[in-house]
Amino acid sequence: MNNPSAPSPEAFREEAGAFLRSIAAEGAREADQRESDRIAAVEELGEGHELQVKQARELQARLFDAGFAWPSGPPDCGGRGLSREHDQVLDDLLAELGFPSREVLFVGLHIVAPAIDRHGSPSLRSRTLPALMRADIIxxxxxxxxxxxxxxxxxxxxxxxxxxxxxxxxxxxxxxxxxxxxxxxxxxxxxxxxxxxxxxxxxxxxxxxxxxxxxxxxxxxxxxxxxxxxxxxxxxxxxxxxxxxxxxWRVAATSLGSERDSMSGDDGPVSPYVLQRLAALVTRLDAVADPVHRQEIARTVASIVAMRAAAELPDGSWSHGLGPVSGSVLKLLMTRAVDRIAELAGSVLGERAFTDDGGWDTYAWSEFVLGAPALHIAGGTDEIQLNIIAQRGLGLPRPPKPAGRETTRK
Ligand SMILES: Cc1cc2nc3c(=O)[nH]c(=O)nc-3n(C[C@H](O)[C@H](O)[C@H](O)COP(=O)(O)OP(=O)(O)OC[C@H]3O[C@@H](n4cnc5c(N)ncnc54)[C@H](O)[C@@H]3O)c2cc1C
CATH class of the missing domain: 2.40.110.10 (Butyryl-CoA Dehydrogenase, subunit A, domain 2)
Incomplete structure (x- = not known):
């Protein structure tokens, strides 16, 4: 961001907050609709997903029309030319005010659009980026x-x-x-x-x-x-x-890098929405009264804090040989935080995680618990992230090739 007249993150929070609150009545209604609804680690598109897709698209279009869809995006394609921190401010506000998840749009917004933005021709950019960022196309x-x-x-x-x-x-x-x-x-x-x-x-x-x-x-x-x-x-x-x-290959690297960075951001599986629901679950079921659950809560909080702290490190902090691999480090930390959340929710709920007894916020966690392992694979497996960190970050030699295999995922 090189725009001297750009609002500070605090000023942007005021501006975006005022807009979002002006449509918050609608947002709150939508939040009510999903209150007894699902919580997912990766998008599963289960029963009733049509409403979820419709809500995400409508929200994205409203954000775009008001200039809030893509704070860090290029102004010629509907962005504001601000920083990633401004994106984060917007995601936080959306979660705080109870707006629906935009997870179904994740691939278009965080994988496809960055590649077109960086490598696409001017005509491809203008034909497709505003449409993707407005969710007119998925x-x-x-x-x-x-x-x-x-x-x-x-x-x-x-x-x-x-x-x-x-x-x-x-x-x-x-x-x-x-x-x-x-x-x-x-x-x-x-x-x-x-x-x-x-x-x-x-x-x-x-x-x-x-x-x-x-x-x-x-x-x-x-x-x-x-x-x-x-x-x-x-x-x-x-x-x-x-x-x-x-x-x-270079274009793929842009998409994969953005995918990994975004997965550990507020639009990913450790979203403010998931954390709010987890806190509500732990409070309602009085999990802190149980010493085992208390330990699990502490481990979960520690993993989330570690992920957040690593994500907030300024770029230069990775200079100890880890510069090009921060996305891999963040992805591994995110995956571990998701595991902890899934284990905590599953442990506190017990069988109620999978048997729908109509109790508040119980069965809603089944998708999260079942979907968490997928994150060890999506966006490049854990083993591949470890190889990337070892070779590009720490300068270790390439591991011997497993028989019949070669690894090239960036
Ligand atoms: C939720 C989810 C969403 C996805 N969405 C998409 C999508 O939208 N588009 C898309 O194109 N793909 C998508 N994928 C696919 C994903 O990118 C691949 O599954 C992933 O890259 C692993 O490839 P693979 O399944 O072929 O496993 P393989 O590459 O066959 O790996 C099998 C096992 O061998 C290990 N392994 C392989 N090579 C090495 C090595 N050199 N060293 C050590 N271990 C190794 C792996 O870690 C893994 O445990 C998605 C996957 C998931 C789980």
Missing amino acids: GCQLFSEPSAGSDLAGVATRAVRDGADWILTGQKVWTSMGHLADVGEALVRTDPDAPKHEGLSMFLVDMRAPGVTVRPIRQMTGGAAFNEVFLDGVRVPDANRIGAVGEG
Whole structure:
């Protein structure tokens, strides 16, 4: 942020707070609707998710129209050119005032948009960024494939040039929100003869284009937020390329870095909303009266404080060799905090976490408890984050390759 006339975070809090309070009656009504509702660690899209999607989109549009959708975003695409701290102020206010979660928009806002913002052509930026940030369109991430997860640079989906277009053929998997998405950020191979990191390019695919087939995958939580996506000769205009041909790996790194940073932020699974509900649960069930629960509460609070403290360190604090890996450190701290929260909620509730006896705020935690393990995998597994910290942060040698595997996920 280099804007001398930018409001301070405190002044921005006043300004945004005044706007949000002006629509708070509506926000409070929406909060009531979800009071007995679910709490999730990762978005599961269970029963009744249509209302959740509608509320998130409406809220995002109202924020955008009032200039609050993307405080740190570029002014030419609907942002305010402010700092990440201003984003945080907004997220805190939304949680404090009880507005609905925008988790269903996470991929578009925090994974797809940053890549387009940084690497997209001026025309792609102006065509897509305001629409994504206003939630007029929903984005998904088409990176993983059946044989390319940790080994992301091994993607086999091909893109072949055909005049002003490219023809995409292949299969993607674990595509969160793919069935709701209008556009997908697709990492594909454009040069099979180049070294594998250099033969990749990134495209924005129209998810309704002929040749795109989306098949939901049912999860153990009961929801279906994941999908398989089949690309069968899908025509994508070259104008929808994000970054230069052969630069797909760099674009993917932008998306993955932003994904990890955002997961440990207030819009992620350790959101102020989740913490409010946890505090309410622990208070109502008088968990502090039990010495074992007391210890669990202390461990949970310590893990959250550690995550928050690390997230608030100024950039230079990571200079002891850990600069490029702060996202991996934060992601691991976030995952551990989520584990603690899930263990505490599960332990305090016991069987009531999974049997809906109609009691206040009991069954609502089932999705969080069941969904927490997914965070050890999403956005790059724990083992991969540890490898990144070891190699890039601490300068340790690469580990020996497991038989038949190679790891390239950034
Ligand atoms: C909730 C959730 C949402 C997701 N959403 C999306 C999405 O929207 N779009 C998308 O493209 N993908 C998505 N994914 C997929 C995710 O990025 C991959 O699952 C992840 O990168 C791991 O890849 P994989 O499943 O192929 O596992 P693999 O890479 O096959 O790994 C299997 C196991 O081997 C370990 N392993 C692999 N290589 C090494 C190594 N070199 N050293 C040590 N251990 C290793 C891994 O840590 C893991 O435990 C999502 C996943 C989850 C859980």
